Amino acid sequence: MSISLKAPLRRSPRKASSGVLHSTTPAPPGRRRTRGATGSAPRRTGAVLVVLLLAAAGLGGCGVSDDIDKAINEIDKTRSTVESISSSWRDELPKLAAELKGLENQVAADAKTVVSDATNQVQDVANQAIQLSDAKAQDLVAQAGVEFRCNAGFVKSGVVSQLQHLVDDLKFWKKTKSHLNAKPIHSVCWINPTVLSLYPNGDGWLIDSSNMSDKNVVRLFGYNFRPDALPVLELQNAAGQNIRNANLKSAYVTRYQVNLDFSSEDFKGAQAGSRLVFRWPDQEDPNTVNLILNRPAALRIAGPTFTPPAPTATKDSVILKVAVKNEGGTRSGTFQVYWKPDPIDPRILSVTRAPLNPGESADVSFPGFVYTRGGTISSTVSLSNGDDAKNVPLVVADPPAVPAPERDLPGFPQIPSTTYGKYIGGYGLDTQYGGDCSPGYVHTTAQVVVIDTRGPATATYLGWSDPANPSDCRISVHYSVAASFPNPSPNYVQVRIIINERGA
Numbered sequence: 001m002s003i004s005l006k007a008p009l010r011r012s013p014r015k016a017s018s019g020v021l022h023s024t025t026p027a028p029p030g031r032r033r034t035r036g037a038t039g040s041a042p043r044r045t046g047a048v049l050v051v052l053l054l055a056a057a058g059l060g061g062c063g064v065s066d067d068i069d070k071a072i073n074e075i076d077k078t079r080s081t082v083e084s085i086s087s088s089w090r091d092e093l094p095k096l097a098a099e100l101k102g103l104e105n106q107v108a109a110d111a112k113t114v115v116s117d118a119t120n121q122v123q124d125v126a127n128q129a130i131q132l133s134d135a136k137a138q139d140l141v142a143q144a145g146v147e148f149r150c151n152a153g154f155v156k157s158g159v160v161s162q163l164q165h166l167v168d169d170l171k172f173w174k175k176t177k178s179h180l181n182a183k184p185i186h187s188v189c190w191i192n193p194t195v196l197s198l199y200p201n202g203d204g205w206l207i208d209s210s211n212m213s214d215k216n217v218v219r220l221f222g223y224n225f226r227p228d229a230l231p232v233l234e235l236q237n238a239a240g241q242n243i244r245n246a247n248l249k250s251a252y253v254t255r256y257q258v259n260l261d262f263s264s265e266d267f268k269g270a271q272a273g274s275r276l277v278f279r280w281p282d283q284e285d286p287n288t289v290n291l292i293l294n295r296p297a298a299l300r301i302a303g304p305t306f307t308p309p310a311p312t313a314t315k316d317s318v319i320l321k322v323a324v325k326n327e328g329g330t331r332s333g334t335f336q337v338y339w340k341p342d343p344i345d346p347r348i349l350s351v352t353r354a355p356l357n358p359g360e361s362a363d364v365s366f367p368g369f370v371y372t373r374g375g376t377i378s379s380t381v382s383l384s385n386g387d388d389a390k391n392v393p394l395v396v397a398d399p400p401a402v403p404a405p406e407r408d409l410p411g412f413p414q415i416p417s418t419t420y421g422k423y424i425g426g427y428g429l430d431t432q433y434g435g436d437c438s439p440g441y442v443h444t445t446a447q448v449v450v451i452d453t454r455g456p457a458t459a460t461y462l463g464w465s466d467p468a469n470p471s472d473c474r475i476s477v478h479y480s481v482a483a484s485f486p487n488p489s490p491n492y493v494q495v496r497i498i499i500n501e502r503g504a
Contacts, residue, residue: 067107068174071115072167074099075122079163082156089156093126114173118166125162128254129155140190140221150189150222157187158223158255185283186229188222196262196276196289199330200296204266208294208330218260218289227252231278233260233289238273246276267291295329299356299387301337304379306394314399317368320392322381324353325361332356336384341369341394342377374398404503406444409434409473413498421457421481421491428481432465434474434499441501442470448477448495455491456482473499 078096082089100119107115137155141148150157161184169180193212198205209215230250235243249261270291278287303323311318320339326332332355339349349366356362371377374396382389412434421427437443448461462476477495484490 065174067103067111068114068170070103070107071100071111071118072170072174074103075118075163075170076167079160079167082163083160089159090126090129093122093129093159097123097126114170118170121162121166125159125255128256129159132254132256144190144192144221147194148190150187154187154189154223155256161185161224162255183226183229183282184224186222186224186226186280186285188220188278188285188287190221191287191289192219192221194289195292197292197294198267198270199294201266204268205270205293206266207262214259216261216263216265218262220258220260220287221256223256225252225255225258226282229280229282230258231260231280231287233276233278235267235270236275236277237271243269243274294358297326297330297332297356297358297387298328299332299335299383299385300325300327301381301383301388301390302361304381304390304392306392310395310397311371312397312399313371313374314402315370317370318394319368320366320379320381322364323361324356324364324383326356326358329358331358333385337364337366338380338382338384339366339369340380340382342371342373343380345372371396372399402503404441406500406502409443409499409501410438413496415451415494415496418452418492418494419457419459419479419481421455422483423488423490424483424485426480426482429479430462431477431479432474433477433497434465437471437473437501440504441473442504443473443499444502445498445500446475447498448475449498450493450495452494453492454489455484455487457491457493459493459495470504473501475499 074096078092081092097119100115100122104112104115104119132155134155138152141152165180165184172178172180196218197208197211199208200206207216213219230252232250233246233248235246237243246262247265249264251259251261253259270293272293274291274293276289276291278285280287301322301324303321305321307319307321308316318341320341322337324335324337334352334355336350336352341347341349347369349369351364351366353362353364375398376393376395379392379394380389381392414433416431416433419427419429434446443464446461446464448459450459458480460478460480462478464472465474465476466472475497477497479493481491481493
């Protein structure tokens, strides 16, 4: 840019014969006119000073403008390169950041801050684009499948739009010395998940996080996200009427990801057909997350089976098997199945079972139980969560007769009178002891125990008096005592008789 510093000079007409300049205005009488009398030279000096000041101001503005133009050209050149290549475009971003950093150290003071801001933004764009590599981006696209609303080059699209915004912003600053209010418009490529499955929790609902990478966190992927332009979500009914704003925490992760944490949201007021509608501060974007309100878990008991089916009291160990099915719409918690085999028996058996998914069933078997009585006994099977209980009758046979234990025949043991022999000649005698067994009892065992003798003397147990009649508790004993001659004192034998009986 060149500006002439020469001011135009006004000249008086000159005579051709002399070549000397003359004023056309005659001098007053008695006064000679000189060249400096007109005052034209001072006016020319003032004009020159004004032009010099204006020129100096113009030259300074051109310097700042040139610096901004250099930054604009570098950024726009990189934008064009990124847009035109498919593989190594990320390598251009660090180069651009280095170019701008070098330019930052050369520009005039007025442009230094602006170029520095642009450099920082380019560096941030470069870092995030490099972190979200093509492999990671392709993995996101593969996970989303048909739900991914952007093309596979969404990272590059975000970079191109950011660079274009920097170009436009610098051009605007060059004209107005202020930045653009408008920012690059965001684009949502994938909401993960797009449907929240809710299950009852008191008077509200909880999120089934089984399909979420992080519990209660919905992740948004796209580009041009900003920390100062995060969404608010409205909880709406099926008719599209706003119930209230959702209680969530929106977290800026990168330009390509925003996380929505629903840990504090209880979804009170949600109805069938309710959904979450996004409200973005930078543009209207019809993003939604649908809500599915699942019926609570409902456990039901079915198919009680007893083994053996017709037990005998005091004899058989009874095993109960039941099926438990979740007929509700949500996963159950861990639960216990209780079995009270006999209402007059305090014992309760229990089995702990892992949660059941909707529609899932499981068999539950209890350890064996021996009934102490017979009859039709009402067993009770119930669930710890109170969902279901069943009374199941079981016919139990009376216990088999158990004989009374063995005991002494009443009056026994006994020691009968001593049996003496003779002075001359041996002595033998068969004697019966006992009598009828007690009512309901039969004979079992008997013993003859010799407790004292003198001389040759014996007592022999001969057996039951009537072996064919078990209710006869009499026994026969044979005594044999030798003669005591020449000893005047007779020989003898003394015994103890033991007779036992037991219940028939």
